[in-house]
Amino acid sequence: MxxxxxxxxxxxxxxxxxxxxxxxxxxxxxxxxxxxxxxxxxxxxxxxxxxxxxxxxxxxxxxxxxxxxxxxxxxxxxxxxxxxxxxxxxxxxxxxxxxxxxxxxxxxxxxxxxxxxxxxxxxxxxxxxxxxxxxxxxxxxxxxxxxxxxxxxxxxxxxxxxxxxxxxxxxxxxxxxxxxxxxxxxxxxxxxxxxxxxxxxxxxxxxxxxxxxxxxxxxxxxxxxxxxxxxxxxxxxxxxxxxxxxxxxxxxxxxxxxxxxxxxxxxxxxxxxxxxxxxxxxxxxxxxxxxxxCAGVLAEEGRRPVPQALAALLGPARAGLLTQLDVPRTTTQLVALTGLPLGSVGRHLRILREAGLAHRCRVGRSVPYVLTAAGRVLLDACPAGPEPPDGGPGPGRPRPGRRAGRLRTPRRRAAPASPARPVRPPGSGGPGRGGARRAGRPAPARSRPRRGPAGCGRSPPAR
Structure with a gap:
C-alpha cells in the first residue's frame, strides 16, 4: 500500500x-x-x-x-x-x-x-x-x-x-x-x-x-x-x-x-x-x-414538483425540502439538490422534524431524513394545481419576466396626493360648486363691476 x-x-x-x-x-x-x-x-x-x-x-x-x-x-x-x-x-x-x-x-x-x-x-x-x-x-x-x-x-x-x-x-x-x-x-x-x-x-x-x-x-x-x-x-x-x-x-x-x-x-x-x-x-x-x-451527485430529472398549495402553506424552500424527502436523503444531498445554504437546510429540517412531518435515522455514519406518515399524507393531499387556461400567470406562478419565488400578496399603493387648489368664492367661475357650469343650465348673469374713485379698487359685484 x-x-x-x-x-x-x-x-x-x-x-x-x-x-x-x-x-x-x-x-x-x-x-x-x-x-x-x-x-x-x-x-x-x-x-x-x-x-x-x-x-x-x-x-x-x-x-x-x-x-x-x-x-x-x-x-x-x-x-x-x-x-x-x-x-x-x-x-x-x-x-x-x-x-x-x-x-x-x-x-x-x-x-x-x-x-x-x-x-x-x-x-x-x-x-x-x-x-x-x-x-x-x-x-x-x-x-x-x-x-x-x-x-x-x-x-x-x-x-x-x-x-x-x-x-x-x-x-x-x-x-x-x-x-x-x-x-x-x-x-x-x-x-x-x-x-x-x-x-x-x-x-x-x-x-x-x-x-x-x-x-x-x-x-x-x-x-x-x-x-x-x-x-x-x-x-x-x-x-x-x-x-x-x-x-x-x-x-x-x-x-x-x-x-x-x-x-x-x-x-x-x-x-x-x-x-x-x-x-x-x-x-x-x-x-x-x-x-x-464527492457525495450528493444526484439526478434532478424526475423529481416530484412542489405543489403550489404546499408552497403557499410552508414557503417554497421548506415545501421543496419536504418533497425531496419521499426517499431518505442526507443534508449533503439536500444542499446539492436545492442549492440552499447548509445552515438554511438544517434549520428547515429541524422545523419539519419538530412539526412531525419528517424524521431522521442513522445509517452507518450518515443521518438521512425521510417523510413521516403525517408528512406523506400532507404531501399527497396537495396535488399540483392546474395550469391557467389562458396560459397566463396563475396562483403560485411568476409573471412573465420574473423568477419563481415566494408567493407575495399584492400591496395597495396609496394614490398620489393632488396639489392644493385655491379656494374661490361661489359664483367666481372657478371649479367650486357655485362656479361650475352644469349641463343644460346657463351661467348666472353678472353685471360689469362699477369703478369708484381712484385708489378704491373694484366694487363688489352687483347682486
Missing part, C-alpha cells in the same frame, strides 16, 4: 479546495473510459460522448496523448497539476472555518428572524440571478489560471512525464514539441463544452460535500471525515494516511500543504507538485492533493 506521513501541523492546516481544472480532468477521464457510475452520469455521457469521439477521431495525436497521459496506474504530472492552496476553497477555507462559525452563531439568531422573509424573497430571485452568473465568471477565471502551467510545460518535461506514466519509452507519434499545447486545447474544449454549462450546480455539490466533511471532522475527527473519500484512502493512525491500496514508496509531508479536492465525476487520484529542474522532474515539492468523487 502507499501511505503518507502527515504530521499534526500539516493535517490541521489542510483544506478543501474547489478546482475547475480538476473537475475538467475528471470529466476527461470519464469521457475517455465511456462508463458511468450512476444514471445522471450516463445521461451526461449520452449528451457529450459522441462529440468527444468525433474530436478524437479527427485528431489522432491528441487521442494518443490522452491514452498515454492517463495511464492505468499513473497519470502524467503535467496533465494533473496540484491545485494552488490559495485557490477557491469550499469547506476547509470558507465553508468549514467561516461557514461553520458564522452559520452557527449568526444563522440561528438572525436566520430565523430575517432568513425566512428576506432569504426566500430575495435569496431565490437575487441568489440565482447573481450567484450563478458570478459563479460562472469566477469558474472561468480560475480555470484559465490553472490551465496556464499546463500550456507552459516544456516539451522535455512532457515527454518525461509520459514515459513515467507509460512505464516505458514514448511512442514515435508523441515525440513532438506541441503536446502541452494540444493537451491544454483539449482541456479547454472539455471545460467549455461539457463542464462550464453546469458549473454552478457542480460547485454547489462540491461545496456541500466539503461542508459536510468539515462538520463530520469537527464531531468525529479526521478518521470519520476521510471515511469513504476514495477507494483505498483511510486513516491508519500514528500520523499515517493511506492514499492508495497499491504499493508505492511512502512520502513525508512535514510542513507541506495538504489539500482535498472534491469533483462530481466518479474519478479519483492523488497528485503532488514536482517542480522541473533542467527539463526534468527532480523531487516532490510542498503541495499534495487528494482528488476524490
Amino acid at each position: 502507499g501511505w503518507w506521513q502527515v504530521d499534526a501541523d500539516t493535517l490541521a492546516q489542510s483544506r478543501f479546495v474547489v478546482s475547475p481544472l480538476a473537475e475538467t480532468v475528471a470529466a476527461l477521464k470519464t469521457l475517455r473510459h465511456g462508463t458511468a457510475a450512476h444514471p445522471g452520469e450516463r445521461r451526461w455521457l449520452d449528451a457529450h460522448l459522441p462529440r468527444y469521439r468525433e474530436r478524437s477521431a479527427a485528431d489522432p495525436v491528441t487521442a494518443a496523448l490522452v491514452g498515454a497521459a492517463l495511464g492505468p496506474r499513473w497519470n502524467a504530472t503535467f496533465l494533473t497539476p496540484t491545485p494552488a492552496a490559495e485557490g477557491e476553497s469550499g469547506g476547509g477555507d470558507r465553508g468549514g472555518d467561516r461557514g461553520g462559525d458564522r452559520g452557527g452563531d449568526r444563522g440561528g439568531d438572525r436566520g430565523e428572524d430575517r432568513g425566512e422573509d428576506r432569504g426566500e424573497d430575495r435569496g431565490e430571485d437575487r441568489g440565482e440571478d447573481r450567484g450563478e452568473d458570478r459563479g460562472e465568471d469566477r469558474g472561468e477565471a480560475a480555470f484559465a489560471r490553472e490551465l496556464e502551467p499546463v500550456r507552459a510545460t516544456p516539451p522535455g518535461v512532457v515527454r518525461a512525464d509520459l514515459a513515467e506514466a507509460l512505464g516505458g519509452p514514448v511512442p514515435e507519434l508523441l515525440r513532438r514539441d506541441d503536446l502541452a499545447e494540444r493537451a491544454a486545447d483539449l482541456l479547454a474544449w472539455v471545460w467549455t463544452e461539457t463542464v462550464r454549462p453546469s458549473w454552478p450546480h457542480r460547485r454547489r455539490i462540491i461545496e456541500a460535500d466539503a461542508l459536510a466533511r468539515t462538520a463530520r471532522h469537527g464531531t468525529h475527527g479526521w478518521a470519520a471525515a476521510l471515511d469513504g473519500m476514495r477507494p483505498g484512502l483511510r486513516w491508519l493512525g500514528g500520523s499515517r494516511l493511506q492514499v492508495t491500496p497499491s504499493d508505492s514508496p511512502p512520502l513525508e509531508l512535514a510542513g507541506a500543504q495538504l489539500m482535498f479536492v472534491p469533483v462530481t465525476p466518479s474519478r479519483s487520484w492523488v497528485c503532488w507538485d514536482v517542480p522541473p529542474v533542467d527539463g526534468r522532474r527532480a523531487r516532490p515539492g510542498r503541495r499534495y492533493a487528494v482528488v476524490y468523487p
Whole structure:
C-alpha cells in the first residue's frame, strides 16, 4: 500500500479546495473510459460522448496523448497539476472555518428572524440571478489560471512525464514539441463544452460535500471525515494516511500543504507538485492533493414538483425540502439538490422534524431524513394545481419576466396626493360648486363691476 506521513501541523492546516481544472480532468477521464457510475452520469455521457469521439477521431495525436497521459496506474504530472492552496476553497477555507462559525452563531439568531422573509424573497430571485452568473465568471477565471502551467510545460518535461506514466519509452507519434499545447486545447474544449454549462450546480455539490466533511471532522475527527473519500484512502493512525491500496514508496509531508479536492465525476487520484529542474522532474515539492468523487451527485430529472398549495402553506424552500424527502436523503444531498445554504437546510429540517412531518435515522455514519406518515399524507393531499387556461400567470406562478419565488400578496399603493387648489368664492367661475357650469343650465348673469374713485379698487359685484 502507499501511505503518507502527515504530521499534526500539516493535517490541521489542510483544506478543501474547489478546482475547475480538476473537475475538467475528471470529466476527461470519464469521457475517455465511456462508463458511468450512476444514471445522471450516463445521461451526461449520452449528451457529450459522441462529440468527444468525433474530436478524437479527427485528431489522432491528441487521442494518443490522452491514452498515454492517463495511464492505468499513473497519470502524467503535467496533465494533473496540484491545485494552488490559495485557490477557491469550499469547506476547509470558507465553508468549514467561516461557514461553520458564522452559520452557527449568526444563522440561528438572525436566520430565523430575517432568513425566512428576506432569504426566500430575495435569496431565490437575487441568489440565482447573481450567484450563478458570478459563479460562472469566477469558474472561468480560475480555470484559465490553472490551465496556464499546463500550456507552459516544456516539451522535455512532457515527454518525461509520459514515459513515467507509460512505464516505458514514448511512442514515435508523441515525440513532438506541441503536446502541452494540444493537451491544454483539449482541456479547454472539455471545460467549455461539457463542464462550464453546469458549473454552478457542480460547485454547489462540491461545496456541500466539503461542508459536510468539515462538520463530520469537527464531531468525529479526521478518521470519520476521510471515511469513504476514495477507494483505498483511510486513516491508519500514528500520523499515517493511506492514499492508495497499491504499493508505492511512502512520502513525508512535514510542513507541506495538504489539500482535498472534491469533483462530481466518479474519478479519483492523488497528485503532488514536482517542480522541473533542467527539463526534468527532480523531487516532490510542498503541495499534495487528494482528488476524490464527492457525495450528493444526484439526478434532478424526475423529481416530484412542489405543489403550489404546499408552497403557499410552508414557503417554497421548506415545501421543496419536504418533497425531496419521499426517499431518505442526507443534508449533503439536500444542499446539492436545492442549492440552499447548509445552515438554511438544517434549520428547515429541524422545523419539519419538530412539526412531525419528517424524521431522521442513522445509517452507518450518515443521518438521512425521510417523510413521516403525517408528512406523506400532507404531501399527497396537495396535488399540483392546474395550469391557467389562458396560459397566463396563475396562483403560485411568476409573471412573465420574473423568477419563481415566494408567493407575495399584492400591496395597495396609496394614490398620489393632488396639489392644493385655491379656494374661490361661489359664483367666481372657478371649479367650486357655485362656479361650475352644469349641463343644460346657463351661467348666472353678472353685471360689469362699477369703478369708484381712484385708489378704491373694484366694487363688489352687483347682486
